[in-house]
Amino acid sequence: MKIIGLDVGSKTIGIAVSDALGLTAQGLTTLKWDENDIRSADIALKEIITNHEIGKAIVGLPKNMNGTIGERGQASERYAKHIEDTHEIPTVLWDERLTTVAAERVLLEADMSRKKRKKVIDKMAAVMILQSYLNQK
Incomplete structure (x- = not known):
C-alpha cells in the first residue's frame, strides 16, 4: 500500500x-487550490489517489512551537x-513543525534560485512530512 503525504497551504x-514498501x-x-472551497482539489487528488493506489494520507499538522494548534493547524x-x-x-495528522524551514534549507544548499524554490517548496515539505512519518513506522 502506498501512502500520500500532503503539505496543505x-x-x-x-x-x-x-514507494510500495513504505520506505521512501x-x-x-x-496542486493549486482555494482554501475557501475545500472541494477545489478533489478531482486532481482523486486521480492521484487512484493512479498511485493510495491507502492512507499523512497530512502535515502545523503546530505552534509551544505545541498548540492555531488557525493553520485547524x-x-x-x-x-x-x-x-x-x-x-x-x-x-503529522507534526510538521519546521519542515518548510528544512525544505528551504535543502533547496538553498542545492543553490536553487528563489523563483525555482517557490515552485517546489511545498512538494519538498510534503516529502519531509511523509519521510518523517515513514521513518517512525
Missing part, C-alpha cells in the same frame, strides 16, 4: 507519495477530515 497542496517518499506535484484538521469523508482513506 492556503493556496497550494504539496504532494509526495511513498518521493515528491510528486503541487485548517489542516478540517482538510484531513474532508479527505477521509470524500476519498474514503484514513488520514494521520
Whole structure:
C-alpha cells in the first residue's frame, strides 16, 4: 500500500507519495487550490489517489512551537477530515513543525534560485512530512 503525504497551504497542496514498501517518499506535484472551497482539489487528488493506489494520507499538522494548534493547524484538521469523508482513506495528522524551514534549507544548499524554490517548496515539505512519518513506522 502506498501512502500520500500532503503539505496543505492556503493556496497550494504539496504532494509526495511513498514507494510500495513504505520506505521512501518521493515528491510528486503541487496542486493549486482555494482554501475557501475545500472541494477545489478533489478531482486532481482523486486521480492521484487512484493512479498511485493510495491507502492512507499523512497530512502535515502545523503546530505552534509551544505545541498548540492555531488557525493553520485547524485548517489542516478540517482538510484531513474532508479527505477521509470524500476519498474514503484514513488520514494521520503529522507534526510538521519546521519542515518548510528544512525544505528551504535543502533547496538553498542545492543553490536553487528563489523563483525555482517557490515552485517546489511545498512538494519538498510534503516529502519531509511523509519521510518523517515513514521513518517512525
